[in-house]
Amino acid sequence: MDTAELFPPIDLDWQNKSRxxxxxxxxxGDADRIPVDPMMLSHSTVACGHTIRDFYEKPKLGAHCLAYIQQLYDLLPVTKYYFAHPWMPELGIRLKFMDYTPPVPENVVVVEPEDVDLLEVPDSEEIKKGFTFTRLTEAYDYIREKLPQMxxxxxxxxxxxxxxxGLAGLEQFLMWTITDMDLALKLVRKYTDTAVSGAEALAKRYGMALLTTGSVLANxxxxxxxxxxxxAADNLEYLVKSAFTRGAGPQVFYHFCGNHENDYxxxxxxxxxxxxxxxxxxYKGREVFPAGELKEAFGDKATIMPSVDTKRFIVPNPRAIYDEAxxxxxxxxxxxxxxxLGTTCEVPPFSPPGNLLALVRAAKDHGTYGTW
Amino acid sequence: MEYVFSDAVKEVLGKRGLKEDDIKAVIDYAEGSNDKITDGAKNIAKKEIGDLTVYAVYAVDGGNAVVESGYAHKMKVLDIVLDSSDAEGWTYAKNGAQVRKGHANLTYMGATRSGPALVEPTSGEAWFEEYLAASALAAAEGLFEAKRA
Incomplete structure (x- = not known):
């Protein structure tokens, strides 16, 4: 059965309102309330009766599940299909599909310092043959054809x-940040240039490409x-400017995962x-990063996305989620x-639906424009 | 002043819907007013022409203005929202002040948002570079238009 035949049509009235x-x-501009984005990935396939592994292994199915479940919870008007470790296979990493987690790297490709110089950054034509581009475009071509409004x-x-x-292994990389920072930076730059080639290839295919980036390990x-x-900070500037120069953007989503108390x-x-x-x-320390501080630091320059703690989503206590939201x-x-309104990281795949509804309920009760 | 447009520059201008006369007008204004930034060899100048802010990137060689590029955006430049201490090698010819990396507000179709720019805080002036204006800003303008439709 074709993937699209598994799903009823998207409610376009809902989609227009969400848009x-x-x-x-x-x-x-005008709208009813603030939007909610729990950074959903494989929860969508689980909620549709499939598996975590399906989300990553079957891009069309994952993308359509995302669209369908965004509608169920009254979340985003678009699919946001992507996955961890993009562009790493293009540098020699083998990703292994897992049953209960996103794909994980099976190997490293940099063992000795000299190996960094041997890494060849693919250009935007070469990268089209690789794992990441082919999987992303399988999903995006499908969405563009079947769900163009999303x-x-x-x-x-x-x-x-x-x-x-990840190209060198975490321990070795962290050691290099202490003993040979130039080598660590060169390694990061090789990966970044590969990602920029990917951004260029996607932008050429679709006319634009939303950049999602940030800092996770660097916390x-x-x-x-x-x-x-x-x-992280210097390199992010390089990444985004390089990607813009080669046609990507104009949207940028910065996801600073983990604790950024001393570095935000x-x-x-x-x-x-x-x-x-x-x-x-x-996070700020062990707590969610306070919305007031996020507003003060970034609010005059960008849309802010404060969060509810992701850990709360596996506990059967929607009231706690509602209160924090x-x-x-x-x-x-x-x-x-x-x-x-967001969550501190990807919403857990097995989150009870009641917990996600608590986020949306809070957005309606406290985020309706004109009531504050 | 004579203007020199290579075939490659003419092609780029054509793709961006700009006329050589627009670029000449920007350069005429900049050379007459000193309202431009310069790194000693290359100049970036801007001028509002109709609904567009048009930029010329050019060098002056004797009596010739050698045009390296031209681009434009529809968004109106407002105030500076962020400036760093990093110098970019550019000087604002009008007041001799060092130009910095920063961000300025832009407004379009009733919305005000930020973008990375070269800024000079004393005068409050900001210039958007080609890497941004030619693709990301143009795409953003399209999204603004579509989402407000």
Whole structure:
């Protein structure tokens, strides 16, 4: 059976309403309430009766499940199909599909320092033959054909420093950040240039490519601020400017995952804010990053996306989610360039639906425009 | 002043819907007013022409203005929202001040958003570079138009 035959049609009245809601948060204008984006990936396939593995192994199915479940919970008007470790197979990493997690790398490709120089960055033509481009375009071509109103091409590079580290193995990379920073930076730059080739190829195919990037490994629990400044902040500026130069953008989604208590300030003046930029910050210490502080730091430059703690989504306590969401909304909803309610990271695949509905309920109760 | 447009530059201008006369007008204005930024060899100047802000990238060689590129955006440049201490090697010819990397607000179809720019805080002036204006800003303008439709 063709994938599209598994699903009833999307409710276009819903989609249009959701589209206006999202546009209002990013571009200004009128809408009913703030939008909610729990960064859903494989929860969508699980919620449709499939598996986590299916999301990654079957891009068309994953993309259609995303669209369908966005509608169920009244979330985003677009599919946001992407996956972890993009562009790493193009540099020699083998990804293994797993039953209960995203695909995981099986090998490293940099063992000795000299191996960094041997890595060959593919250009935008060469990268079209690789794992990442073929899987992303399988999903995006499908969405463009079957669900055109929900189509948005994404060029993922979620953690340039973490993916660079993955080429050599985490321990070795972290050691290099102490003993040979230039080598660590060269490795990250090789990965980043590969991701830029990918962004260029996607932009050429679709006319644009939303950049999703940020910093995950480089966080306050793992690295000192001076290291994060070099391996993450400086490199993000390079990534986005290079990708724009080669046709990607104009949308940028910055996902700063993990604890950024001691380093978030490094990014404020270094990252590039396009007119369509969303900044998301996970934690400050062990707590969610406060919406009020996110607004103060980034609110005059970009749409902010404060969060509810992802850990709460596996606990059968939707009230706790509702209460935390309400606090975050109240503290950040008047951010001058818009507010989206999020979660600190990808919503867990086996989250009870009641927990996701609590997010949306809080957005309705505390995020309705004109009531504050 | 004589204007030199290579065939490659003419092709780029044509693809962007710009006329050679637009670029000449920008250069005429910049050379007459000193309202341009320069790195000593290359100049970037801008001028509002109709609904567009048109930019010329050019060098002055004797009596010739050698045009390297031209581009434009529909978004109106507003105030500077962020400036870094990083110098980019550019100087604002009008006041001699160093130009910095930064961000400026842009407004279009009732919405105000930021974009990366070269900025000079004393004068409040900002210039958007070709890498941004030619693709990302143009695409953003299209999305603004579509989402507000």
């Amino acid at each position: 206006k809601r999202y546009a209002a948060a990013v571009l200004g 189509f948005v091409p994404i060029s993922p590079c979620p953690e340039p420093e973490g993916s660079g580290a 306050s629990d793992i690295m000192p601020p001076e290291t994060i400044d070099k391996v 300030h490094l990014f404020i003046n270094k990252i590039i804010y396009s007119p369509l930029t969303i900044v998301h910050m996970g 309400a606090r975050q909304i109240q503290d950040g909803r008047d951010s001058p360039k818009g507010f989206i």
